[in-house]
Amino acid sequence: MQVNVTVDGTAHSNEAEPRQLLVQHLRETLGLTGVNVGCDTSNCGACTVHLDGRSVKSCTVLAVQADGHEVTTIHGLATDETTEDGWHPLQTAFHEEHGLQCGYCTPGMIMAAADLLAENPDPSEEEIRDGLEGNLCRCTGYVNIVRAVQAAAAAGNGDGSSVSAHQAEEVSA
Amino acid sequence: MTTTENPIQANVGRTRLRKEDARLVTGRTNFTDDIRLPGMVHMVVVRSPMAHAKVTNVDLTGALDMPGVVAAFSGADLADDAGGLPCAWPVTEDMVAPEHKALAIDEVAYVGDGVAVVLASTAAEAVDAAERVVVDYDPLPAVVDMKAAIADGADLAQSTLDTNVSYRWPLANGDIDAAFDGADVVVEREFVQQRLIPSAMEPRAVVAAPMGVSDELTVWSATQVPHFVRVFLAAVIGIDEQNLRVIAPDVGGGFGSKLDIYAEEILALVLAQKLGRPVKWTETRSEGFQATIHGRDQVQKISLAMDADGRFRGLKVDLLADMGAYMQLLTPGIPILGAFMYSGIYKMDAYDFSCRGVFTNKTPTDAYRGAGRPEATFAIERIVDEAAHELGVDPMELRKRNWIQHDEFPYEMIGTLTFDSGNYEAATARAIEMFDYDGRRAEQANRRDSGGTKQLGIGISTFTEMCGLAPSRVLGNLRYVAGGWEYAQVRMLFSGKVEVITGTSPHGQGHDTAWSQIAADALGVPFEDIIVRHGDTAVSHRGLDTYGSRSLVVGGAALAAACGKVVEKARRVAAHLLEADEDDVEFSDGAFRVVGSPETSMTMQEVSTATFVAHDLPDGMEPSLDSDASVDPDNFSYPHGTHLALVEVDTETGQVELLDYVSVDDVGNVVNPQIVEGQVHGGLAQGIAQALYEGAVYDQAGNLQTGSFVDYYVPGAPDFPTFRTDRTVTPATTNDLGVKGVGEAGTIASTPAIINGVIDAVRHLGVNEVLMPASPRNVWTAIQQAAASGSADSDDAQAAAAVQADDAGPDAAAADNAGQAQHAAGDTGTSTGGDA
Amino acid sequence: MIPASFDYVRAGSAEEAVAALVEHGDEAKVLAGGHSLIPMMRLRLAVPEVLVDITEAGLAGITDAGDHLVIGAATTHHDVATDKVIETHCGVLAHVAATIGDPQVRHRGTIGGGLAHGDSAGDLPAVLLALEGTMVVQGPGGRRTVPASEFFVDYLETAVAADELLVEVHVPKLDDSWGWDYQKFTRVAQAWATVGALALVSSNGTISDARVGLTHMGSVPIRASATEAALAGQSTDAIADAAARAADDTDPPSDLNADADFRRHLATVLSRRALEAAVG
Incomplete structure (x- = not known):
């Protein structure tokens, strides 16, 4: 399925299997590897991002559920992460x-x-x-x-x- | 040695904010799972769901037909390629151990034992295909409980062995019979060190590439020990060490669980060679609960003999240590690291220790933060509290009567080590002051008098540990196959900037920062002008990595030594260029000055550049200031401290709340106080977690019942108070920096402090033991059992018994098989010997 | 880590969701907040062939309906916990919602999902039972209402049929005579309740109505009916004796955190504390 999602202010449009988790979409499709995976039971929170401004565990959201929404990751928090x-x-x-x-x-x-x-x-x-x-x-x-x-x-x-x-x-x- | 203030230099002794953080707080990290290489395939391991079984058939055809699958292999398929997993610590000559192949072939011995691998283009395809692998098992009896495992006629955890006892390891010093025969009081206990799951936040991962950054085989691994991985992978797979490069990129914590050589590292490398493509494996968390080593899991029988006035005479320890199903890298040696620590900080005449390593059908155990020393410290600190109760003296007072006085160092202790320095009086005085010990005792008495359901307890732990794992000779005498030295190199660049190469391999400890501080002061160059490189065997060809609170003690000392060599070379160049006698050139504040004419000077960075261009060097001098050093201290280091906990126990529910925690640690000189404090905080959290929250539980069939964070309770922020920490400074004399190591101190000290506090809160109800973790269930059960046995102080006993009668059914005391109540409460007898 | 493949249906309305459920039958599962379902799918303990996503089916929202509140099934725990209307008229529900999971879970997890999952260890069933709330279920034949007391059928099984969808939760408005407290007993903050006791009491010195919902005390969430009966028309002095009967006729599970006897004991202690706090 097509996933149109704005991540850290940039609009992306990519194919995703329905089973792809949002965290996998961010890491593997978009290369945003600052979003980490620490468990498979929604306990650890290492994958926390903001979905429409609220914190969520991106390992417990399907990528297709982010279609049409806005995601902010650690990469989008700084105005300039290099300084x-x-x-x-x-x-x-x-x-x-x-x-x-x-x-x-x-x-x-x-x-x-x-x-x-x-x-x-x-x-x-x-x-x-x-x-x-x-x-x-x-x-x-x-x-x-x-x-x-x-x-x-x-x-x-x-x-x-x-x-x-x-x-x-x-x-x- | 008197307690002194930490010496402060331009950098060392001051908090410098961490260099590591810029990448970490912005997510610009490079963890192993972040690595993607062209042509890379994903590996999934098919694991045994049976704790113990014969493998009668492995059918891969269903998997091979699945989309994206590149290859699949059974254990038999790889029998000739993948060697066995190494054990680097065969603690006795006659230790027995089963062969430990990267994939089991004929027999699986724990739930999670690998039986096959599937490789596919994507991880999802590999997982899908792995589900199609059909393995036939013929069940064998599962050996789960250690005491059952050592009984006559016990089932065997490994059918290739004729016993479940791998080894028996003794240590004795002094006349133990005389110590016990002449004793007025003997206190005896059995303590259970429950099994723990290390739970570093980054799961393990490995990427192996047949052609890495150059022609050699390259392995990226989430490991604490890239140098070990290189040496052992080369050895067990049979490839040339010089052709193997191992890189530990960003590593997300370890706590011992990444101090190992794992099957997946072997498999990834073997299959990368076989397929000619990079192979990646990333552990899922639930997989890691089974496939990454566990910690602790010991049963300790301990007896302490005393004179009537409380002077300690002798200590006996009979230890059962659960190895799990196989020997991993250091498995058999972990309880041996504890063997030297059972006497704690106390003087006594005799010591007798014996340990049996026992195989069971569970995940192998190995080093987990503290590794043997937390267990030992728990046992001695707990039994000292019980002894104090037996004698009717304050537990702190009994400690004071027996500990080594500050003016007695260096002290040859009964466990055969020489403690170089310490000041237990000073740390304890500071802790008592911070904690308001007397005030809290009064508060506790008030609560007790009020008879409420929220009772206070004060827990004490006055601990020491041996760390800075170094002395290669000692390690060799203990049959450890590696050494304990550490390596550092200093490279002086053209611009005067500095590269520091270290053989340590940090994964959260902040070596980039602390090593920069050391080098900055030693070389007189700015902190910012230094980069620290580590974790890559092509960059640091020598090193023995990071574990056992050793990095600063040994690696930091090596860096200081290497810096010293740079300064001496530079002095020669400076003297030449300043046209002065070498003996007249002094080095301070980053500059070489001629004695008597201080305006005649050169900075280190000017000397560095002059040496690089080499236009005018002393005759015969090599054009390089670069230096390296390998350092091997001749003794361990011995941090110590006094920890005090205030706990509140809800006697109706068994719920424990930690209200306050004070720790005063003496880790010698410190390089970076902020990092030291952070290490203490984290260590405390893990030790407290053992006391209150965590415990791996297997059922009788050998299934891990606490198989994820849903059931295995790694505590979160709401589960702790803010710890209050301080330090005293008694420098170590065994290394030039005077440092002792801090990585494990908090973990080692805190577990007994908490449990002593819990028992102190409910001792008036007759409780003198509680199983860990001190969960509501375990605490409540202990209170009920005490009430039923009538061991409480009069009125309190009736109150507790009333609770039992009112609320509990007729089988309240019956333990259910699944829980930790399966461990017998143990022998908690106290005997009076001699003529008391 | 990676769920098995499935087909995904994003329902734009309750009707679309029901149509998808009718079409796919037992092979379909409803996806709301996903915080029970997705972890089970990642561990491949659940392998639905079709997921019907109702998060964008227009089922979120809170409405004041006069004598009761109507809460859309897809309303998140966070919104329930922070909504002013709920806070004003049914504070107990907001309070309990705030204890569920953790902030991230509450941002995704929904009231309908928490109830339709039917887990007696969840926090919502006890409060819905005590509130004597009503569930509105939509199926191919239209909507029907199910009282909370009939909603929880068996372990992880509710009155919602395979081709039905929980669409609304109705809770009564509580007047000032009601007091309440929820005692949630956990091993660590993040853990599910070992036992929970929810007390909802209408009293003016004399207790006119006392309701106690118990969490994790059986295969389905239950009320402590013996305790409730023992309190009706009594003064608050009756609480201790009444609470001692909180575990009467219960058949609680045994697990690592508590065997059945310890659970019964906890139920009595926590019920007493909750009742005392509710009238305090």
Whole structure:
């Protein structure tokens, strides 16, 4: 079947078998390999993208279901991904707060966090943790992910508190 | 050695934001599954649904008729091509192990054992065709439980062997009989280390190309150990090592599960050669639950002998370790890594350890974060709590009475290692202060007095570990086939920029950043002017990769050594160009200066360029500053720390909530505090997950019942509090950087802290053991059993018994076969010996 | 990872969907949010030959119908959880919808899918039972209504026939006399409920109507009828004794998280807590 989908602002039209998952369409047909696959039961959230502005697990959506819709992936989040100045505040915050280690869950985590902040620009720690319930990370223990989302939220509120405490810090302890 | 502040240099000792992140946060990554090559075919492995069976026939014809199929092979078809999977740690001379082919031929020994492969143009076609492979099985009895496996007349997990016991490995030091015969108190326990599934977020994947980037065979693999993969693939397949290049591109976590040589790596390479086309295999997550190694799975019988005042006299450990169906790369050695750690941080007169490695019809076990040391630490930290209860002293006080004092280092401990440095008093004091230990004890007492259903418990873990896996001589004495050194090379480029080559192979640890910090300070060049290359055997021809908290301790030390050589060469060039005596040229802040005339100087980068053009070098000097070093420390390193957990147990439901967690770790000097803290956080999460959430469960037929993230509970963000961490700094003396390694510390320490806390919360109800994970079911069952046995403190016992009578049916205590309750609660007896 | 091949029908209306179901019979499955079906297809535990996608069949939306609310079957959990009309008139439903899965699941999963899947471990059945809601099912012969109490037939089986489609869910508006709470007991945040207890109580000191829906306490979702009976006309002091009967006549499943006895125990504790919170 023909799938017409706008991904990261670019319109694409490609053939897809009905059984092709959206994540496979993004990765294999469109080459957007920043969208990762971490499970086959819709648990891990590594494949999270935005479909018409809401976070979804692209492994649990058929590519044909995205026909006529808009998808945003991690590749479409930055205004210019090649320079830190062009990054989305969440990308900056994950970097500054060390909210990633191996980085495999990171694109999905950031996309989930972006939707979380879109819905709730000033979330409490508990709201952040609950909001990231659908994304598993095995490296960070989530502490710095939560800090990163808090920092991005603060940056979004314009109070400047996203400047990393760590940057100024010489030694913890 | 006194605790000191971490020395701070221009880069080392400071948080530098990670160089790795730019690609990772923008998705511009290169994980193995992202690789697509012209002509590439996709491989799917057909796996056994039977835990144990004879394979009587494999019919591939249905698969071969399917669209897009390029080839299909049974185990027999590849018997001559694909060698067996290697085991690098035959721990005893008489260890027995079954042959482990990449595809089973006559017999399958666990659910997930590969029996055939199908290759097709697309992954979907390969999956479709694999469903058409017909395999006939003749079932054999499945051996699932270790204790059943070692009983007389037990069924065999491997019919080619005449026993399920692979080996028995002893370690003894001191007069154990005297220690126990003269003891006033002996505490004895049996602990079960449940089986865990490592669950790195990136599933395994491999791409093998008959012609890679040049004429050699190239393998890209989601591995922690590209150098191991090169050596062993060449050996088992019978190809020339120099013709094989192995690349670990971006790798999404490992935790030990990618420290292995896997059947799929062998198959992909063999079939790429056979077909003359690139072959790709990517694990699905549910496949990985069966086909990627598991961790832990041990039963520990431990007894601690003490004097009446609580002084430890001796420790006996009798360990059963589940190997699973086959030996993977390090399977038999994992419990041996724990053998040295059972005495923890404590002094005692005698130690007696014995381990039996046992085959069962389950997925093979191997290294999982901590690998043997979490199990050992759990056992000693748990039994110390039980001993404290037996003696009626505070568990922290009993620890203080027995631990090695800071002025006793270096200390030859009873497990035959020499601890080079440590300061348990300092870490504990800081942890107690952060945690408000006395305040929390008072809060706990208040809750207990109130008699409510939400009881508080305080869990303690004062741990140490051996890591920085290095000393090649020691490893050799343990019959480990590889060494433990590490390699680094520094390449000084024309422009003065620097390439650092490391033999470590990071997959989340941030070596690009930390190694840049080390080299920047050692060479006096900007952090930004350094690139760190790794994970490619054509770039780093030497290396022993990343596992066992070894990378900084050994690899970082190698880098420091290589940098030192660069500086010495550069000093010679600088002296020549500055027309000074070499002894009069000093190097600081990135510049060579003549003593007495500091304005006469050259920067490292100027010297580098001058050496590159080589117009005016000292006579006979090679025109290169490039240097390398291989470093092999003569001892392990021994991080330690004190962890305190505050847990709340809902005595009505068995639900445990972790309210607060404080860890104070001493990992020696640190290069990058932010990365260190992140490693601790992640380690804590995995250790806490063992205590509370995770457990792989098999049914009696050998089917994995926790076969996906739906049933195997890798915890998410809402399942943890924000951990509070700090450090003390007692530098290691076994490497020049004074570092100890941090990758595993959190995991090793946290599991017993949590379980000690859970038991502390319900000990007044008579509970002195709870199976892991401390799920509501396991905690509630423990409370019910204690109530039924009348072991609770008076009133509390009646209250708990009342719950039992009101709400539970007549067979409440009957364990259902499927669950973890199948493990017997174990021997929790306490005996009083001697003349007490 | 990759589902077996199937034919895909994108239904533009309920009528089109029903026509496709009539045409393909048992070989067809309805695709709504897909968060139960697609994972099962990826693992090839489900291999439908035809998928009838109703996500664009005009079945989403929430309407105030006077004494009750009409919720289109394809309305997502997220929309149910955040809709102001539902929040105002049937807050318990919004509250329960917000506990389902995780945010991404709630953005795709639908109220109709969650009910038509018929899983007693799901969170929605208990609340629909307690609300005494009504399902509207459309078939080749037109629409019919099925009370929630008759909707759940057996394990993963509902009153919706193979050629029918669940199109609407009707729930009553609740006045201020009603209080409610849902106690969802899970192993990790992301997990399905080991047991859940939903209490919906109308009371002014004396309980006039108490309803308790239980999650994961049998092959079908059920109400704790003995508890409910023991509370009618009683003061709130009766809650503890009544809740102790929450597991009467239940036949809960045994699994790794709970054997049947532990489930019964949990049902009594969680029912008590939910009832206390509902009247609190």
